[in-house]
Amino acid sequence: MKALAALGRLTLGALAAVGRAGIFAFATLGHLLRPPFYWREFGVALMQIGYFSLPVVGMTAFFTGGALALQIYAGGARFNAEEVVPSIVAIGMARELGPVLGGLMVAARVASSIAAEIGTMKVTEQIDALVTLSTHPMKYLTVPRVLAATLAVPLLVGVGDAIGIMGGFIVGVNRLDFNAAAYLKNTADYLQPWDVGSGMVKGAVFGFLVALMGCYHGMNSGRGAQGVGRATKAAVVAASVLILAANYLLTELFFST
Amino acid sequence: MITLTDVHKAFGANRVLRGINLTVPTGKSMVIIGGSGTGKSVLLKCVLGLVTPEQGRIEVDGEDVGHARGGADRDAFLARFGMLFQGAALFDSLTVWQNVAFRLLRGAQKLPRAEARDIAIDKLRRVGLKPEVADLFPAELSGGMQKRVGLARAIAAAPEIIFFDEPTTGLDPIMSGVINELIREIVVEMGVTAMTITHDMTSVRAIADRVAMLHGGLIRWEGAVGDLDASGDPYVDQFIHGRAEGPIESVR
Ligand SMILES: Nc1ncnc2c1ncn2[C@@H]1O[C@H](COP(=O)(O)OP(=O)(O)OP(=O)(O)O)[C@@H](O)[C@H]1O
Ligand SMILES: [Mg+2]
Numbered sequence: 001m002k003a004l005a006a007l008g009r010l011t012l013g014a015l016a017a018v019g020r021a022g023i024f025a026f027a028t029l030g031h032l033l034r035p036p037f038y039w040r041e042f043g044v045a046l047m048q049i050g051y052f053s054l055p056v057v058g059m060t061a062f063f064t065g066g067a068l069a070l071q072i073y074a075g076g077a078r079f080n081a082e083e084v085v086p087s088i089v090a091i092g093m094a095r096e097l098g099p100v101l102g103g104l105m106v107a108a109r110v111a112s113s114i115a116a117e118i119g120t121m122k123v124t125e126q127i128d129a130l131v132t133l134s135t136h137p138m139k140y141l142t143v144p145r146v147l148a149a150t151l152a153v154p155l156l157v158g159v160g161d162a163i164g165i166m167g168g169f170i171v172g173v174n175r176l177d178f179n180a181a182a183y184l185k186n187t188a189d190y191l192q193p194w195d196v197g198s199g200m201v202k203g204a205v206f207g208f209l210v211a212l213m214g215c216y217h218g219m220n221s222g223r224g225a226q227g228v229g230r231a232t233k234a235a236v237v238a239a240s241v242l243i244l245a246a247n248y249l250l251t252e253l254f255f256s257t
Numbered sequence: 258m259i260t261l262t263d264v265h266k267a268f269g270a271n272r273v274l275r276g277i278n279l280t281v282p283t284g285k286s287m288v289i290i291g292g293s294g295t296g297k298s299v300l301l302k303c304v305l306g307l308v309t310p311e312q313g314r315i316e317v318d319g320e321d322v323g324h325a326r327g328g329a330d331r332d333a334f335l336a337r338f339g340m341l342f343q344g345a346a347l348f349d350s351l352t353v354w355q356n357v358a359f360r361l362l363r364g365a366q367k368l369p370r371a372e373a374r375d376i377a378i379d380k381l382r383r384v385g386l387k388p389e390v391a392d393l394f395p396a397e398l399s400g401g402m403q404k405r406v407g408l409a410r411a412i413a414a415a416p417e418i419i420f421f422d423e424p425t426t427g428l429d430p431i432m433s434g435v436i437n438e439l440i441r442e443i444v445v446e447m448g449v450t451a452m453t454i455t456h457d458m459t460s461v462r463a464i465a466d467r468v469a470m471l472h473g474g475l476i477r478w479e480g481a482v483g484d485l486d487a488s489g490d491p492y493v494d495q496f497i498h499g500r501a502e503g504p505i506e507s508v509r
Contacts, residue, residue, distance in 0.1 A: 128307045
């Protein structure tokens with residue numbers, strides 16, 4: 001009985017948290033549509049989230065593409081289908097691994113830094129100070145970051161796709177004795193625009209979720225250093241889980257027949 | 258005029274404000290004294306709407322603060338206020354002058370950048386800071402310097418009502434004197450309504466027109482600064498003389 005009550009409490013707590021985050025998301029969209037818009041903050045966020053994530057996302061994609069080529073080659077060899085390597089690497093990267101791994105790396109990098117920054121602002125009364133200076137914290141802090149992430153992550157995914165495919169290509173040509181021209185031709189023949197497009201749409205959703213979770217947990221940070229630490233952890237965990245869940249739903253939506 | 262009527266605020270089981278009644282006349286300087294943790298900062302935040310009281314009414318010039326909670330109303334309401342936070346609360350992503358000129362760089366009171374910078378440097382000078390600090394970041398300043406930058410930010414846009422939360426804590430005696438004079442000057446010359454929290458009795462006497470003592474969630478005593486020594490209230494006496502013995506418990 002006690003266990004059941006605890007489970008109930010946990011469920012209710014979780015539902016309430018989802019509700020609060022949902023309200024936060026709608027509030028963000030509402031503020032996005034109403035002026036003022038802080039261009040400077042948006043520019044800074046775009047640099048922080050987009051440009052400075054390039055190395056991490058690029059490296060992740062490169063090594064993943066290479067490993068994928070090796071695995072598919074080994075798996076394909078079981079039924080003499082080694083020639084599928086280029087197309088499956090490309091499709092796998094563009095549809096799944098590019099957006100998901102890119103999104104997770106951005107979650108680790110960006111959700112944490114946003115939550116820590118905003119959380120620190122909260123505990124040092126900087127958020128209160130913003131309010132007294134007639135500046136809405138949602139407009140000044142949340143909207144620029146969420147918009148920047150929503151726009152930047154798809155581009156990161158696009159770059160990641162290209163680098164991942166290149167990783168597969170380098171491994172394919174150097175380790176698996178593929179002919180370079182044939183590998184590229186095979187990739188180009190099989191990769192459809194929607195493979196890349198769907199991955200970029202996923203990227204936009206993941207970017208939105210990452211920045212939203214960073215801002216939400218930062219704004220609701222507890223007091224003191226411990227509060228900020230908890231907020232940061234919660235932001236990364238929530239962003240990662242939401243990315244994986246959203247990825248499943250989007251894949252279901254885009255590709256299930 | 259700021260009027261608080263029967264204001265209550267609790268954080269969980271911690272009943273901080275238990276029915277505050279207080280009036281601050283326009284153009285006067287009210288100083289709030291009281292022990293650490295009695296809710297002085299919370300009281301100021303209630304007036305600004307940063308903390309919502311469970312009960313009671315707060316009016317500024319007859320207008321209920323609770324009504325100005327959303328949208329443009331609230332911006333206009335807050336544009337009349339300046340606030341120095343106890344911990345300065347400077348934005349650490351912005352330089353010192355951008356902090357001071359924050360309100361002048363955006364929104365309704367927006368000025369050209371160069372002009373805003375000039376005003377910021379002038380305000381910094383008034384709180385005893387050299388123009389060289391303008392381009393530093395808050396993290397590069399000492400605590401007392403941060404406090405003074407916070408003060409400069411509070412007065413930068415020439416608000417009608419200014420709240421100072423412990424303006425002189427962490428400052429040397431000479432700088433405290435400068436700040437006390439500045440606050441007095443702002444009230445007398447610019448007709449600003451000021452509410453100041455301080456533990457420094459020299460400041461109280463230099464700044465105040467009226468003094469209110471907060472204790473046990475209530476305004477224990479309120480009166481003109483000249484009557485402070487003859488208040489006849491044992492709590493006030495103990496507080497202003499800093500005695501360990503008296504009705505105020507030393508463990509709170
Ligand atoms: N956001 C908050 N959440 C929970 N409790 C709070 C919060 N803000 C203040 N308190 C509590 O309210 C009480 C009064 O705090 P406040 O900061 O107003 O004290 P103070 O009178 O300004 O003290 P000091 O002179 O030390 O600054 C304290 O017990 C504090 O723990
Ligand atoms: Mg205080």
